[in-house]
Amino acid sequence: MHGEFKVPGGKLVVVDLSVTGGRLTDVRVSGDFFLEPDEALAAIDAALTGLPVESDAKTIAAAVTAALPEGATMFGFSAEAVATTVRRALQRATSWSDYEWQIVQPGPLDPLMHLALDQVLAEEVGDGRRTPMLRFWEWASPAVIIGSFQSVQNEVDPVNAEKYGFPVARRISGGGAMFIEPANAVTYSIYAPADLVQGMSFADSYAFFDEFAVQALRDLGIEASYVPLNDIASPQGKIGGAAQKRLGNGGVLHHVTMAYDIDGDRMAEVLRIGREKLSDKGTKSAAKRVDPLRSQTGLSRAEIIDKMIDTFRGLHGLTESTLTDFELSRAQELVETKFGTDEWLYRVP
Structure with missing residues (x-):
């Protein structure tokens, strides 16, 4: 073996x-x-x-x-x-080179559609109907995306969220809240079979999936590193966070949101970030925890995404692909029956 x-x-x-x-x-x-x-x-x-x-x-x-x-x-x-x-x-685990990786970039989508596509594409890969994929998100509108197990009332200030136009949605993976300003967020998902992370702990698999991103950031001059369990950071502060969901059919969803730029004061108004959450981060300010990619590279958001895609392609190979009619219709169905419902959003009130 x-x-x-x-x-x-x-x-x-x-x-x-x-x-x-x-x-x-x-x-x-x-x-x-x-x-x-x-x-x-x-x-x-x-x-x-x-x-x-x-x-x-x-x-x-x-x-x-x-x-x-x-x-x-x-x-x-x-x-x-x-x-x-x-x-x-x-356990006869596979490696990156055992698969033909595809990239899909469907353009700007509503936040709920993004969340539904994460479930659909992870299911498709788990069922073997799709080869593993990398997907970079383009956001059509602002949003706060909370983790699967977070409380809406504990994480979000509803008055300020409505005032500033940040609707709240819940994803299928765990982890913390994502504060999304469309032009300032870099988000990607990896859809892979469970065999790729066979034998790994969750902690190891997080860093394993995001190694390409850390390498790309280092090539851009950022002293990036992975901070367990799920942060990508630099000496200047946190850059982004990862979340993961392993489906029963053998599909794995791993996604990351990084801050290209951010309105820290606005984020602090919309999110209820308590002192307890910041107590082990060495800072009293949520705004100071996140250091945007723009300030460290001077590059445009598009240039950073292009570098990340090129790095992944160089390491593992990538071919262009598109979403199928079935995937889009199935995602829309999930928006209507799951992700867009109060029952899902407030399953943890």
């Missing part, structure tokens, strides 16, 4: 192994990482050999750590990365 895992911001880890009598055998770890001393690699292989196939990632990582010689140095990978790779080998 063969597994691979590219550590976000790090190196490639590869594990080849066999299974005999329910235990790992013939384990060989390799990759383009750095490891000192040399004999530490043999120690890792030996630590993995004989482990039960049902060992979870925590158990595997602990075995690797315990086997390392005193003073050993791992650079570009970790015991946890080895554990993820072992689990991916056992």
